[in-house]
Amino acid sequence: MAARAARRSYEELARHLSGIGAVRREMVRGFPQDCPPASAAVLTLLHKYGEMRIGRLSELMAIDMSVTSRHVSHVEERGWLERHADPQDGRSRLLRLTERGSRQLDRLAEATTEALEGFLHDWTDEDIARLNEMLERLRESFGDSRAPRLLHEDTPETTARH
Amino acid sequence: MAARAARRSYEELARHLSGIGAVRREMVRGFPQDCPPASAAVLTLLHKYGEMRIGRLSELMAIDMSVTSRHVSHVEERGWLERHADPQDGRSRLLRLTERGSRQLDRLAEATTEALEGFLHDWTDEDIARLNEMLERLRESFGDSRAPRLLHEDTPETTARH
DNA sequence: TATTGTTATACTCTATAACTATA
DNA sequence: TATAGTTATAGAGTATAACAATA
Numbered sequence: 001m002a003a004r005a006a007r008r009s010y011e012e013l014a015r016h017l018s019g020i021g022a023v024r025r026e027m028v029r030g031f032p033q034d035c036p037p038a039s040a041a042v043l044t045l046l047h048k049y050g051e052m053r054i055g056r057l058s059e060l061m062a063i064d065m066s067v068t069s070r071h072v073s074h075v076e077e078r079g080w081l082e083r084h085a086d087p088q089d090g091r092s093r094l095l096r097l098t099e100r101g102s103r104q105l106d107r108l109a110e111a112t113t114e115a116l117e118g119f120l121h122d123w124t125d126e127d128i129a130r131l132n133e134m135l136e137r138l139r140e141s142f143g144d145s146r147a148p149r150l151l152h153e154d155t156p157e158t159t160a161r162h
Numbered sequence: 163m164a165a166r167a168a169r170r171s172y173e174e175l176a177r178h179l180s181g182i183g184a185v186r187r188e189m190v191r192g193f194p195q196d197c198p199p200a201s202a203a204v205l206t207l208l209h210k211y212g213e214m215r216i217g218r219l220s221e222l223m224a225i226d227m228s229v230t231s232r233h234v235s236h237v238e239e240r241g242w243l244e245r246h247a248d249p250q251d252g253r254s255r256l257l258r259l260t261e262r263g264s265r266q267l268d269r270l271a272e273a274t275t276e277a278l279e280g281f282l283h284d285w286t287d288e289d290i291a292r293l294n295e296m297l298e299r300l301r302e303s304f305g306d307s308r309a310p311r312l313l314h315e316d317t318p319e320t321t322a323r324h
Numbered sequence: 325t326a327t328t329g330t331t332a333t334a335c336t337c338t339a340t341a342a343c344t345a346t347a
Numbered sequence: 348t349a350t351a352g353t354t355a356t357a358g359a360g361t362a363t364a365a366c367a368a369t370a
Contacts, residue, residue, distance in 0.1 A: 010278040016297035022224030062184030091328040116172040135178040253351045
């Protein structure tokens with residue numbers, strides 16, 4: 001439609017995408033000291049999707065494998081995950097959450113909930129659900145062009161028995 | 163309402179807030195080589211809100227003044243803004259976009275529009291407008307608790323005559 | 325020869341603290 | 348004495364390229 005209006009909308013969205021980092025930093029402020037956001041993301045995804053290889057994790061995080069490798073090492077050093085042999089491929093190892101990792105994840109969820117409850121006290125459940133839907137769609141719109149259908153192919157959500 | 167459901171929503175939102183960085187990086191990929199995202203933000207805000215001091219800019223960007231100072235220096239070195247004496251306060255200087263800065267901003271808007279048009283080709287104008295509204299509200303919900311009513315007090319939008 | 329993962333290097337962004345200059 | 352801004356230092360996150368091991 002009105003190309004002029006669309007252009008302004010795009011620029012506004014660009015501004016918001018830049019500014020959203022501040023929101024993230026604010027939320028992360030309450031995280032445990034030795035658990036930087038990237039480690040939290042590793043733990044969260046490993047819980048949500050179950051045991052996986054580095055390559056898949058890097059696609060889920062949408063960052064380079066080299067970076068993912070370092071994040072995973074950090075998490076492993078703290079005993080929150082273990083690397084097990086991959087029976088299907090000797091080059092890979094499977095990442096698996098440990099008991100301690102699960103407990104750390106609980107603390108993280110606690111901190112997250114507390115922070116978001118505070119900031120979003122005047123949002124209804126429906127407001128938050130709608131925002132989540134739009135952000136999900138946004139990520140898909142961007143991700144599809146780069147890592148075709150990786151976020152869709154399988155979503156165990158059940159394999160996360162620790 | 164259902165506290166359990168709300169908690170899951172919060173955790174999902176936390177995941178999205180972490181993941182949104184990938185969206186931002188993807189968008190930024192098309193930016194001019196010598197114009198990192200932070201410089202783009204400086205230019206954009208200076209255009210939108212008009213000439214201002216470092217302190218105000220740092221509040222708009224929601225980052226520490228020391229960081230803002232460095233970003234501004236980077237932008238100034240490229241001739242995209244100038245610092246003018248502040249008649250009201252000898253400690254401050256007013257940041258003003260230059261002609262070259264405006265041209266750089268045009269190139270940025272071009273790149274942004276092109277990227278977003280590509281990624282969001284199946285979004286309607288209304289979809290994007292709704293997303294913008296929610297992100298705006300999200301920032302307010304987080305920002306209000308830290309820098310009370312700074313985003314609201316004045317929004318010239320007209321002072322941006324370069 | 326191609327793929328999986330790791331390591332080395334460099335760049336961007338951010339915060340804290342110490343400092344200078346002006347109010 | 349307090350405030351606006353700058354600089355030094357450190358830490359987190361990311362990408363690219365070179366490398367090792369396995370497919």
